[in-house]
Amino acid sequence: NTNNLKFELYVVHAEVDGIGVPLAYLFIENNGNCGNGVRTGVIIDFLVQLKTRGLKPDFFITDKDFAQISAARFVWNGIKVQLCLWHIKKAIEARLANNKKPQQINYNGIAAQQQFSFIDPLFSPSLTKEKIVFCPKEMRPLIWKMMNNHLHKHPLIPTIDGQFLSSASIWKMAVEEIYNFCKQNSLPWLWAYLWNEWYNADRWFLWFRAGCGDKLSIFKTNMFVEAHWKVLKRDFLYKFFRPRLDLVIFVIMEQVVPHNKRKFEQIFVVKREKADWRKAFKREWKELATRTLNNNVYFTDVNHWICGCPAFFISRFLICKHLIQKKGNVAIQFFDEVHRHYQYPFLNMLPIQIDNFRIFITRFEDFEGDNIFEANNLQACEELYNRLVDTTEKVLEILKDVNGISFKKDLNILEKIKQHCKHL
Structure with a gap:
């Protein structure tokens, strides 16, 4: 809701000493024609531009948007995707409170048992005309408490008894705990949902911190992104109702970006301010x-x-x-x-290394002047090339008209040539 054309606005934030620093923005047209991987492809092209400028993140924190997840994993092979804790909790609580019976069953108990032998393939939901109790109200806090513990466990952090578990062991113990809870309380629909959406082999590493065994993300939510949207809308766009797209871009480039750069310099360069x-x-x-x-x-x-x-x-x-x-x-x-x-x-208390981040920002600013070469518009590149050739030929003509001896000795002539070249 930042513009009158309803283009979706995306932002990439970098974590620097515990704060989020916006790096780049992307507008995507939301006209209902972004199916079949179109949106994923656009986001991939966007992230590739950041990668070519030296951005190599260890973690990619996002909500449960599989277009963003697929794009990040395609561009940065091996990156740890970390789903936002707040969005996970919101999705879990909304589903647990919904007793609407699904129209079909997508759970495969045999496939689940092949991954973990303790899973009973017969413990699965069945379609009947009777109403279902997806999850009793008194059990919902217990479910989230277990899932919250599963999310936070990590191989680098010891357990209560001082053991260091591998990522695979953490996953297995989490599945066994949540499965036993569902089976003991006769909640097959709940188990099918948790397995399909959160605990199977394709999903668990998206939200378990143990999905990356050798590093631990500082951030657990993307609330710094939500705070950035709040600043953009309330501090910079508050005067406008559904502003034009070009106006939003102008405000971002001329006001928001300089504001963020000043804030970064105040914290890390001048050091007059402290991180929040x-x-x-x-x-x-x-x-x-x-x-x-x-x-x-x-x-x-x-x-x-x-x-x-x-x-x-x-x-x-x-x-x-x-x-x-x-x-x-x-x-x-x-x-x-x-x-x-x-x-x-x-x-x-060791000082953090922000040199790499400064190098990235410098490269990014350098590329801004050369963005015409980055474009895929071959006609624009050809026009620029022809202009450079014409300019060079005109400079050569001026030099040929000047006598070689006076060219070397007369300072006034040199100054005139310099002015001609500046004009060209």
């Missing part, structure tokens, strides 16, 4: 530092910054009272210099 997450991090750190430790003993490693307690692996900042109190008192500048990382240690 640091205030919440400091508040949560101090609150956890005052909590009383119980008698439970968990595997805790301050050097790698990991803990086996249940609170650690679901924490937004990967902190818990055990690690904080084991680390002890910290200097006041700690909260301004601490950084989060994808790998061990998940938290330390």
Whole structure:
């Protein structure tokens, strides 16, 4: 809803020290003719432009839009797609509250048993005229609690008993837990839905953090993108109702992009401002530092910054009272210099590397001047080539009209030639 033509607006954000930095925008016409992979193809072309400019992300966070997912996995082979936690919860809660009976059954119990032997192929839904109870209301919070735990488990984070599980083991244990719950409570429709949409071999690694075994994404949601849309609409487009597409593009290029660049420079170059997450991090750190430790003993490693307690692996900042109190008192500048990382240690004061990001931005700006060469319009390229040839020939004609001796000795003539060349 950003323009009168109802073009869909996409944005690619990069994570830099825990904040989202917009890199590029894409408008796609939403006229109902984007089936058969057309939208996926357009997004692929868009992402390829970012890849050629040096963008090599480890994670791709999105909602459950398979056009975006397919495009990202095609452009960056091996990238970890991470579905937004907020969108997952919203989709799960909406489906659990819906008791409408499906028109057909797409669940294959035999195929599921071939992947996990503990699955009973006979435990499957059947089409009858009777009403179904998809999921009792009192059980819905339990389902989400289990799924939330499954999402957060990771091979780099120890379990309660101090073990480090592989990604495959985490997946198997999660499937077994959710399957046993559905079977014990006689909920075959719920099990069929969870298996088909979330837990089968083609879906689990899209939302489990364990889908990437050697790295852990700092972000769990794409709320920074939602916040960006809020800023765009309320701070820059608030005066316009369904503005023209060219006006939206003008506002983005002339106002939004410079605004984001200034914000980036204030945080990382001039360092007059702080990342938004640091205030919440400091508040949560101090609150956890005052909590009383119980008698439970968990595997805790301050050097790698990991803990086996249940609170650690679901924490937004990967902190818990055990690690904080084991680390002890910290200097006041700690909260301004601490950084989060994808790998061990998940938290330390080593400076982050933003040079690669600056190089990417520089390349991106350099390419803006050469975008005519990037276009697939051969006619435009041919016209530009002919203009360059004509200009060069005119310069040669001017030089031939000048006497060789005076050309080398007369400064006034050289200045006139320079002015002619500037004009051309």
